[in-house]
Amino acid sequence: MVSEQPVLVLRDVSIAYDSPAGPVQAVSHVNLELMPNTIVGLIGESGSGKSTLATGIMRLLRGGAHLTHGEILIKGQNVYDMDAKTLRKFRWEAMSMVFQSAMTVLNPVMTVEQQMVDVFLAHRPGMSKAEALQKSYALLDLVRIARKHGKSYPHELSGGMKQRIVIAIALALDPALVIMDEPTTALDVVVQRSILEQIQDLQQERHFAVLFISHDFSLVAELASRVAIMYAGRFVEVTESGGLTVSDQDHHPYTQGLMRAIPRLTHEDVVIEGIPGHPPDLVTLPTGCAYHPRCPYAVPLCTVERPEPRDWQGRLIACHRFDPQKAGEFSHVS
Numbered sequence: 001m002v003s004e005q006p007v008l009v010l011r012d013v014s015i016a017y018d019s020p021a022g023p024v025q026a027v028s029h030v031n032l033e034l035m036p037n038t039i040v041g042l043i044g045e046s047g048s049g050k051s052t053l054a055t056g057i058m059r060l061l062r063g064g065a066h067l068t069h070g071e072i073l074i075k076g077q078n079v080y081d082m083d084a085k086t087l088r089k090f091r092w093e094a095m096s097m098v099f100q101s102a103m104t105v106l107n108p109v110m111t112v113e114q115q116m117v118d119v120f121l122a123h124r125p126g127m128s129k130a131e132a133l134q135k136s137y138a139l140l141d142l143v144r145i146a147r148k149h150g151k152s153y154p155h156e157l158s159g160g161m162k163q164r165i166v167i168a169i170a171l172a173l174d175p176a177l178v179i180m181d182e183p184t185t186a187l188d189v190v191v192q193r194s195i196l197e198q199i200q201d202l203q204q205e206r207h208f209a210v211l212f213i214s215h216d217f218s219l220v221a222e223l224a225s226r227v228a229i230m231y232a233g234r235f236v237e238v239t240e241s242g243g244l245t246v247s248d249q250d251h252h253p254y255t256q257g258l259m260r261a262i263p264r265l266t267h268e269d270v271v272i273e274g275i276p277g278h279p280p281d282l283v284t285l286p287t288g289c290a291y292h293p294r295c296p297y298a299v300p301l302c303t304v305e306r307p308e309p310r311d312w313q314g315r316l317i318a319c320h321r322f323d324p325q326k327a328g329e330f331s332h333v334s
C-alpha cells in the first residue's frame with residue numbers, strides 16, 4: 001500500500017555558501033511537499049540553486065555550503081538531526097541521488113557488477129556475495145542492460161548505458177525518494193528520450209517519488225505532475241504541470257519567459273524567445289523582487305518589496321501582479 005505521509009518535506013529551507021565576498025544565498029525560504037509515487041520537477045536557469053537544494057536534501061553540501069534555516073524531513077525524519085550512522089543508512093535506503101555525470105558515481109577501476117555488489121554488501125551485512133550478485137543481475141535486467149555487461153568497466157560502456165547503471169544502483173535498495181539532477185543532460189536526444197521513458201516505467205512499477213531537476217522546461221512539464229520554478233534561490237511558482245497549459249498570462253513572468261524560450265515549430269522555422277538579461281549575482285541580489293530587472297511588467301513596487309508566494313487559481317505564485325491588493329499598481333502595464 002502507498003503511504004500517505006510525504007516522502008520529502010522542505011520547510012522554509014535556506015542554504016548559503018561562505019565566500020570571500022560574503023554569503024552566497026543559493027537557496028532562500030523554499031517550501032515543498034513530495035508525496036509517494038509522484039514526480040515533481042524543479043526548473044530554473046543555471047545558477048538558480050537547484051543542485052545546491054538537491055545536495056542539501058541529501059546532506060551532501062560541500063564547498064562551504066550549509067543549511068542556514070528551516071528543516072528537511074525525509075519520511076518524517078529530520079535529515080539534519082541524524083547521527084552519522086542513521087544518515088548512512090538513510091542514504092540509498094530511503095533516498096538516493098542520480099547525478100548528471102555517471103562518472104561522478106561509477107568507479108573507473110571496478111567492474112559494474114563489483115560496484116553493484118558493494119552497495120548490497122555495505123547495506124545488507126547478512127547478505128552473501130552470491131545473493132548480492134543475483135540482485136545485481138536483477139538490477140541490470142531492470143534497466144534492460146544485458147547481464148554480460150556486469151563484467152565491463154565503465155569506460156567500456158556508452159554514456160547511455162552508464163547512466164542506466166547509475167539509475168539501477170540508485171534504485172538498488174528501493175528508496176522512497178530518488179533525486180535526479182539533470183540525469184540525461186549529457187546524453188544525445190535519442191538516448192535521453194529512451195532513458196526518460198525508462199524512468200517513467202520504473203517509477204510506475206516501484207512507486208518511488210522523484211525530484212527531477214532540469215533546465216529543460218518542456219521535458220519537465222511532460223514528465224512531472226507538479227513543477228517548482230526556481231529563480232535566484234527562491235520558488236517563484238509551484239504549479240501542477242497540467243496548469244502549464246493555461247495562458248502564459250496566468251503564470252509568474254519568469255515562468256512565462258521560460259515557456260516562451262521553448263523552441264516552437266511554425267510553418268517556416270523555429271521560434272525561440274530567450275529571456276533578456278542574466279540571472280542575478282546571489283551576493284548582491286536586486287532589492288524587492290529579484291526578477292524585477294528582467295521583468296517586462298515591473299513597476300516601482302517590485303523594486304522595493306519582495307512578493308511572497310500566494311495562491312492563484314491553485315498555483316503558488318510570488319509576484320505582486322497576482323496580489324489583488326496590489327493589482328492596481330499594474331493597471332497601466334498589460
Ligand SMILES: Nc1ncnc2c1ncn2[C@@H]1O[C@H](COP(=O)(O)OP(=O)(O)OP(=O)(O)O)[C@@H](O)[C@H]1O
Pocket residue numbers: 017018019024026044045046047048049050051052053062063064215282
Ligand atoms: N562553492 C561555491 N561557493 C560559492 N558559491 C557557490 C558555490 N557553488 C555554487 N555556488 C553558487 O550557488 C548558486 C547556485 O548554484 P547551483 O549549482 O545550486 O545552481 P544550479 O541551478 O544547480 O545551476 P546548474 O544548472 O548550472 O547546475 C550559484 O550562483 C553558484 O554560483
